[in-house]
Amino acid sequence: xxxxxxxxxxxxxxxxxxxxxxxxxxxxxxxxxxxxxxxxxxxxxxxxxxxxxxxxxxxxxxxxxxxxxxxxxxxxxxxxxxxxxxxxxxxxxxxxxxxxxxxxxxxxxxxxxxxxxxxxxxxxxxxxxxxxxxxxxxxxxxxxxxxxxxxxxxxxxxxxxxxxxxxxxxxxxxxxxxxxxxxxxxxxxxxxxxxxxxxxxxxxxxxxxxxxxxxxxxxxxxxxxxxxxxxxxxxxxx
Amino acid sequence: xxxxxxxxxxxxxxxxxxxxxxxxxxxxxxxxxxxxxxxxxxxxxxxxxxxxxxxxxxxxxxxxxxxxxxxxxxxxxxxxxxxxxxxxxxxxxxxxxxxxxxxxxxxxxxxxxxxxxxxxxxxxxxxxxxxxxxxxxxxxxxxxxxxxxxxxxxxxxxxxxxxxxxxxxxxxxxxxxxxxxxxxxxxxxxxxxxxxxxxxxxxxxxxxxxxxxxxxxxxxxxxxxxxxxxxxxxxxxxxxxxxxxxxxxxxxxxxxxxxxxxxxxxxxxxxxxxxxxxxxxxxxxxxxxxxxxxxxxxxxxxxxxxxxxxxxxxxxxxxxxxxxxxxxxxxxxxxxxxxxxxxxxxxxxxxxxxxxxxxxxxxxxxxxxxxxxxxxxxxxxxxxxxxxxxxxxxxxxxxxxxxxxxxxxxxxxxxxxxxxxxxxxxxxxxxxxxxxxxxxxxxxxxxxxxxxxxxxxxxxxxxxx
Numbered sequence: 001x002x003x004x005x006x007x008x009x010x011x012x013x014x015x016x017x018x019x020x021x022x023x024x025x026x027x028x029x030x031x032x033x034x035x036x037x038x039x040x041x042x043x044x045x046x047x048x049x050x051x052x053x054x055x056x057x058x059x060x061x062x063x064x065x066x067x068x069x070x071x072x073x074x075x076x077x078x079x080x081x082x083x084x085x086x087x088x089x090x091x092x093x094x095x096x097x098x099x100x101x102x103x104x105x106x107x108x109x110x111x112x113x114x115x116x117x118x119x120x121x122x123x124x125x126x127x128x129x130x131x132x133x134x135x136x137x138x139x140x141x142x143x144x145x146x147x148x149x150x151x152x153x154x155x156x157x158x159x160x161x162x163x164x165x166x167x168x169x170x171x172x173x174x175x176x177x178x179x180x181x182x183x184x185x186x187x188x189x190x191x192x193x194x195x196x197x198x199x200x201x202x203x204x205x206x207x208x209x210x211x212x213x214x215x216x217x218x219x220x221x222x223x224x225x226x227x228x229x230x231x232x233x234x235x236x237x238x
Numbered sequence: 239x240x241x242x243x244x245x246x247x248x249x250x251x252x253x254x255x256x257x258x259x260x261x262x263x264x265x266x267x268x269x270x271x272x273x274x275x276x277x278x279x280x281x282x283x284x285x286x287x288x289x290x291x292x293x294x295x296x297x298x299x300x301x302x303x304x305x306x307x308x309x310x311x312x313x314x315x316x317x318x319x320x321x322x323x324x325x326x327x328x329x330x331x332x333x334x335x336x337x338x339x340x341x342x343x344x345x346x347x348x349x350x351x352x353x354x355x356x357x358x359x360x361x362x363x364x365x366x367x368x369x370x371x372x373x374x375x376x377x378x379x380x381x382x383x384x385x386x387x388x389x390x391x392x393x394x395x396x397x398x399x400x401x402x403x404x405x406x407x408x409x410x411x412x413x414x415x416x417x418x419x420x421x422x423x424x425x426x427x428x429x430x431x432x433x434x435x436x437x438x439x440x441x442x443x444x445x446x447x448x449x450x451x452x453x454x455x456x457x458x459x460x461x462x463x464x465x466x467x468x469x470x471x472x473x474x475x476x477x478x479x480x481x482x483x484x485x486x487x488x489x490x491x492x493x494x495x496x497x498x499x500x501x502x503x504x505x506x507x508x509x510x511x512x513x514x515x516x517x518x519x520x521x522x523x524x525x526x527x528x529x530x531x532x533x534x535x536x537x538x539x540x541x542x543x544x545x546x547x548x549x550x551x552x553x554x555x556x557x558x559x560x561x562x563x564x565x566x567x568x569x570x571x572x573x574x575x576x577x578x579x580x581x582x583x584x585x586x587x588x589x590x591x592x593x594x595x596x597x598x599x600x601x602x603x604x605x606x607x608x609x610x611x612x613x614x615x616x617x618x619x620x621x622x623x624x625x626x627x628x629x630x631x632x633x634x635x636x637x638x639x640x641x642x643x644x645x646x647x648x649x650x651x652x653x654x655x656x657x658x659x660x661x662x663x664x665x666x667x668x669x670x671x672x673x674x675x676x677x678x679x680x681x682x683x684x685x686x687x688x689x690x691x692x693x694x695x696x697x698x699x700x701x702x703x
Contacts, residue, residue, distance in 0.1 A: 039666060201374040206335060207378065208333060210333060
């Protein structure tokens with residue numbers, strides 16, 4: 001069970017379930033309000049536009065209207081949540097346990113960091129599973145573009161992974177928790193607003209670009225190695 | 239004094255640092271100011287706290303920094319390489335479209351047009367302040383378009399964050415409002431309303447072809463182009479100008495010099511010699527309204543178009559009460575001239591037209607009111623070009639398409655054969671909407687909470703044992 005220490009830590013905390021429930025309630029409300037907006041919008045195009053031409057005239061695809069907006073909302077949630085999660089992974093108790101594990105030779109620094117990173121992604125993965133109910137509801141009335149949804153889910157998980165990698169150097173250096181959260185928040189918001197938001201836009205609309213995937217992988221690996229160096233340096237220099 | 243001065247001095251530094259991000263329009267000036275500030279700070283610290291500075295330098299650039307330095311160097315190089323990779327064209331165009339209908343993929347007509355584009359064009363999206371921001375859609379769409387042409391660039395502007403740039407644009411394009419987009423090529427610019435692929439490509443095709451100069455026939459009671467009253471034509475003139483179509487008022491003597499002659503709701507009959515001139519006219523006549531006049535009836539009849547019954551008002555009493563009523567065109571045939579018409583076209587009243595060899599374009603359910611043939615486009619609705627009826631967006635679109643298509647058919651991108659990317663319209667009952675609200679907002683989170691209580695209890699029981 002040693003490998004899943006982070007999971008145990010978080011799943012044994014009632015705060016996690018409360019925060020997750022709040023997230024799901026907000027997400028549900030966002031979906032509901034988008035649905036209401038959509039039904040309002042199509043009612044602007046009245047009954048007198050009929051037949052197949054109406055589709056060409058109104059040109060409002062339900063999938064294109066609902067899901068990108070919903071996943072954009074998720075991306076903002078991720079930008080706020082990842083710095084907090086990443087910073088909490090370097091805190092005292094976990095750090096001491098990691099140290100023991102390293103001394104015992106059960107893991108390397110890189111594997112520890114990688115594990116924490118994957119843990120952050122898994123949290124979001126768990127949170128996003130219940131949100132699959134929205135397209136299922138929608139499929140009763142219209143054809144859902146599952147491909148677009150798949151790409152959007154890939155996008156949000158990749159965003160979480162990338163931001164977790166970005167936040168890991170600060171999150172693992174054992175500076176004060178509040179300072180660490182603040183610094184990571186500033187970093188995540190700045191990078192997201194100026195850089196990642198346009199980068200991830202294609203994902204919300206069902207397009208997965210090779211250049212962006214490569215960029216995400218290279219950038220994440222670079223930050224992982226930086227985090228590893230900082231982690232080692234923290235252990236040596238205190 | 240020092241206690242007050244120093245915090246203020248540091249606050250100034252913080253303010254300058256934040257201003258670099260907050261005010262992008264003055265970024266270079268603020269960066270210069272910030273560098274001057276840093277230089278000044280260095281001198282102050284150098285002469286007031288030399289020893290502290292040296293010890294700080296050693297603490298920062300000590301053994302720890304030296305151990306990290308090679309790693310940092312590699313890190314910076316890798317970041318630079320990844321940024322380079324992001325812009326490699328071959329990698330950029332390699333993509334996977336996971337959507338079932340290819341809902342954002344560029345249509346074949348757009349792709350064909352963009353591949354032959356050879357002049358730089360910039361598309362600027364003005365982000366809305368009080369309604370849904372389509373920035374992501376715009377970016378995703380522009381990235382798709384850029385796959386087909388390296389001449390396209392794009393950016394987004396926020397009316398508040400980028401106030402100065404927005405004001406400059408607004409001065410050039412008076413009808414610009416947040417939510418619109420502007421297409422620029424050199425000194426030319428035009429505004430587009432509906433943010434979709436076809437509208438953007440159509441605007442690009444418009445702008446690279448230069449100005450569309452249309453002769454506006456005057457002297458027969460047409461709306462005045464500088465009249466902002468209900469029955470004037472100033473709104474049509476301004477909105478067309480912002481879309482790159484300029485109306486030049488001309489007298490009958492100049493008709494022969496015009497490739498396209500536009501008659502907008504004439505109310506006075508043509509003279510006999512004008513009728514002859516118009517019958518012998520070689521260009522394209524675009525006639526909106528005026529079909530009650532005997533002179534125009536004669537010209538139309540000469541071209542095989544016969545005016546039939548007057549159309550009944552299709553609105554109920556309460557609609558358009560301040561006007562004479564209204565006829566709504568709700569039937570649109572498949573034709574490039576109707577690209578981008580996104581709703582019903584409204585006109586004060588109209589006539590159905592009979593024409594054997596014409597292409598029907600639009601009308602009501604039992605009549606054709608908009609039709610065309612070689613050298614002639616006729617819209618038999620009345621007053622549709624006046625300021626009052628310009629409030630119906632599709633009216634402007636109809637006029638714009640007619641003039642653009644008549645003037646430069648080779649530049650007009652035809653989307654008629656492209657995929658239909660609209661939704662299946664559906665209706666959700668209020669009861670079902672309530673059900674969705676309850677399940678999504680309360681049911682699912684509550685279930686997750688109960689799951690948490692179960693897990694937590696289980697762990698607690700295990701710990702107790």
